[in-house]
Amino acid sequence: MKVVLRRYYYFFFLFFLWTGCAATPYRPLQLQNAACPEIFPAHSFEAVQEIEIKSAASGKNKFIGAVKVDPASDVIHAVLMSTEGVVLLEAELNEATLRVISVVPPLDKNYFVTNLMADVAFVMLKPKGEPSEKGLNEDGMACCRWRGDSGLLTEAAAAKDGMMRLRHYDAQLRVAKEAWYAPPYKNNMPAKIRMQSFRPVKYSIEIIPLEAE
């Protein structure tokens, strides 16, 4: 009996762990002319953040990040530092053009800078242009979608308790990346941002703003 109970326990434990980690799939919107959730600051801003990156390959790593974002011109200048303030990489993303100002090995390998700047742009920049879809999602919350190049779909949705959610769906409409923005907002920055990448590589980034202007 005990063995059976233990098996059930492990089954439910793994099930809840799996469902807790998995993102809900793509579902069509109930289209209507709803206002889009305002996740992104409309004006230029700079911020300093505590960043924790978790992955199966490298475990848990902590950094300090600084960003200067100009949404009008789609320019992001980002600096990633060790917790002691040593600059590990500095780069500028101007629309699709990446300029690496400095990078310390081994971060110069395996497209780390390109992928990190793509994550910063995903989390900090509003998708370009007008949304292709506006409406309510399966939870009845305001949701907008932008269809980008190569079939990539970006979705911004309001969620319960003042949370906001941002998603990237790949060409097969699978969730590739998801970011949750937790209130309260101060100087247009949420108290916490948690980004999770599901594919092609699994990792998560937790961002806690320290200062924002």
Added chain:
Amino acid sequence: MKNILRFMTAAFVIMSFTNVLLASDLEKLKKAAADIRTLSADFIQEKHLKILVKPIVSKGKIYFKAPRDIRWEYMTPVKSLTLMNMSGARVYIWSEGKWLLDRAQSSARGIVMDEINNWFAGRFEGNPAFEYRFQPGPAPQIIMTPREGVDKFISRIVLKLSARTYRIASVEIYEIAENMTRITFRNEKVNTDISDSIFTKP
């Protein structure tokens, strides 16, 4: 011709005078360093980034025990800790209410901590990573210029010394990308008893 001779004589006198000062002040520095058995201090670190209007200010505490033990701890805004002792360097990050060993950073940090150890011990000669120049005067300082390799990231390091004690009062690190770090030491306590566990336990 007379003018050239006068200029050369004056230059020779100034250079000789500077050399005398340089040698004696360097001796003072080495003597001050040799007298340190233990040292503890608070520090304030200002990180000036070109993209930010205001610097990022961090605060922490440093402990040193000759010949090699160092505890370098950041309290705010992000807690982190480096312990250096005879068995090497260990880096810890503060996560979910406890210290977590960061193995990836620990090995590289040993090199940095050895460099800091050299500064506290007044050892500047024979450094493979930096050339140094001593600048005497009322605000004496050591200017360290990186050799090949480090010069891709750092343009110079300036150690500012206290004119009274000849101990390091602040460190300025100038990076290639126009960013700068200034670490200022305060509330120094020299040769007090510091438990060995400070350097071994997070």
